[in-house]
Amino acid sequence: ELKVEQNPLFLSMQEGKNYTIYCNYSTTSDRLYWYRQDPGKSLESLFVLLSNGAVKQEGRLMASLDTKARLSTLHITAAVHDLSATYFCAVAPSAGGTSYGKLTFGQGTILTVHP
Amino acid sequence: SQTIHQWPATLVQPVGSPLSLECTVEGTSNPNLYWYRQAAGRGLQLLFYSVGIGQISSEVPQNLSASRPQDRQFILSSKKLLLSDSGFYLCAWSVWGRGYGYTFGSGTRLTVV
Numbered sequence: 235e236l237k238v239e240q241n242p243l244f245l246s247m248q249e250g251k252n253y254t255i256y257c258n259y260s261t262t263s264d265r266l267y268w269y270r271q272d273p274g275k276s277l278e279s280l281f282v283l284l285s286n287g288a289v290k291q292e293g294r295l296m297a298s299l300d301t302k303a304r305l306s307t308l309h310i311t312a313a314v315h316d317l318s319a320t321y322f323c324a325v326a327p328s329a330g331g332t333s334y335g336k337l338t339f340g341q342g343t344i345l346t347v348h349p
Numbered sequence: 350s351q352t353i354h355q356w357p358a359t360l361v362q363p364v365g366s367p368l369s370l371e372c373t374v375e376g377t378s379n380p381n382l383y384w385y386r387q388a389a390g391r392g393l394q395l396l397f398y399s400v401g402i403g404q405i406s407s408e409v410p411q412n413l414s415a416s417r418p419q420d421r422q423f424i425l426s427s428k429k430l431l432l433s434d435s436g437f438y439l440c441a442w443s444v445w446g447r448g449y450g451y452t453f454g455s456g457t458r459l460t461v462v
Contacts, residue, residue: 267450342391
C-alpha cells in the first residue's frame with residue numbers, strides 16, 4: 235500500500251523567511267503532484283513533477299523530486315501572507331498494477347505566514 | 350479547455366435522508382473520474398473511481414455508492430445518510446498518460462444533522 239507522509243503538518247512562518255515542506259512516499263513512483271487548498275475551497279494544482287530530478291518554480295514556490303530517495307520538497311522563499319494555505323503532495327504509483335492512476339495524498343501542511 | 354462542474358456547493362441533510370451529488374466534465378472524452386471525501390482535519394480519502402461508463406471501483410466500504418451513466422457524468426449517492434457522512438466531497442478527473450494529475454471540482458460541503 236502506497237503511503238505518503240508530509241512534514242511538518244503545521245508551519246508558522248514570519249514573512250520574509252524561507253522554509254521547506256517535505257513529502258516522503260513508500261513505493262516506486264515517478265509522478266508527484268503538489269496542490270494548494272485555501273480554507274473552504276477546493277484543491278488547486280501547483281506543480282506536476284514527472285521525472286527524477288524534476289524542478290519546477292512558480293513565484294516564491296519551488297518543488298523538486300528525487301525518485302531514488304522517494305522524496306519531494308516544496309521550498310518557500312521569502313514568505314508572504316498570501317501563501318497561507320494548506321499544501322498537499324500526492325503520489326501516483328508507477329504504471330502497472332491495480333493502483334495505477336490513483337493518487338494518494340499526504341496529510342497536508344497547514345502554512346500560516348505572520349507579518 | 351476542460352472544465353469540471355460539481356453541485357450543489359453546500360447541502361444540509363437530515364440523518365436517514367437520501368443523497369445525490371453530481372459531477373460533469375466538459376472538453377474531454379473518456380476521462381477517469383474520482384470521488385474524494387475530506388473530513389474535518391484535512392485528509393483526502395478516495396471513495397470511488399471510474400475508468401469508463403458503468404465501471405465503478407470502490408475504495409472503502411460505506412453506505413455510499415457511485416454511478417457513471419454517461420462518459421462525462423459521475424454521481425455519488427446514498428440511500429440513507431449517517432452523521433459520519435458529513436464532509437467536503439470533491440469530484441476530480443484525469444486523463445491518465447498525460448501526467449496531468451487530477452483536476453478538482455469546486456466541492457460540495459455536506460452536513461448531516
